[in-house]
Amino acid sequence: MREIALHLLDIVQNSVTAGASHVDIGFRLAADGMLTMSVKDDGRGMSPELLERVRSPFVTTRTTRKVGLGIPLLQQNAMLSGGGVELESEVGVGTLISARFNTASIDCLPVGDLAQTMASIVMGSPDRPEFSLTCASPAGEMSFSTEEVRAVLGEEVSLAEPEVVQWIRQSLQEEIEPILGGIMR
């Protein structure tokens, strides 16, 4: 993966597969340059046994193959920058995954096209779960939620309609740039 936003696109799929109804995504950049990407869901959660093994590339819940590289690759890239990945999970409650990146490190990935990732996420799961995104840095804060978009669109218009996807992408691009602009490329 060449962008943190690509890791997000990948890791969010775990929350969708876990049957979540709400997925809250956060990008928080601290003044010291540490960036925390968090994904919190209310899906089925993981048992302590699975939680312990889930960082291994040879652990996956799918049944078609024996490898699962999403979390291991995220952890590798976070660690390369001097950060790491933390996981909290409880069966029946949900999961929180936080990846910390030291953006001052030369080995740190750029955040990348977060607006394109969010548009892809919404396209892939237009009906449920509801997604929210919060970006914060010393420069400011923005938030976005599919619930608000759905409230305007009503029941007849899907979030996967091309015009809606394009609107999400463009409006997020404008709003994220002033907040995370310095570490996006």
Next chain:
Amino acid sequence: MKSLAELEAIRKATLNRINLRTEDDSEATRVVVGMATCGIAAGARPVMLSFMDEINKRQLSNVTVSQTGCIGMCRLEPMVDVIVPGKEKVTYVHVKPEMVPRIVAEHVVNGRPVAEYTIGAAENE
């Protein structure tokens, strides 16, 4: 969030378009993009959005774009299936955003698959 007024305008325009759709979903052409870890790492995200843009640009109302997981041929990612009702599924491999306008124009719109981009052509190399 800003420009919710813009979204309201999109809602109205889309509703008008939806009402013009007479055909049911089983008639729709499906574009399915592989979006597992392998697909994403190989560049599936801009490919999927390129399909969306192209369909939007041409105002094709009878085409859906969706995602699928890993189907086990990670070395050929990004992979895209185009499924035209009544025709055999066509699988495109190593798809790049630059290839998307041609796939949409020749295959989705005019019904002629782009042979050189398909898995058959890649496997014969």
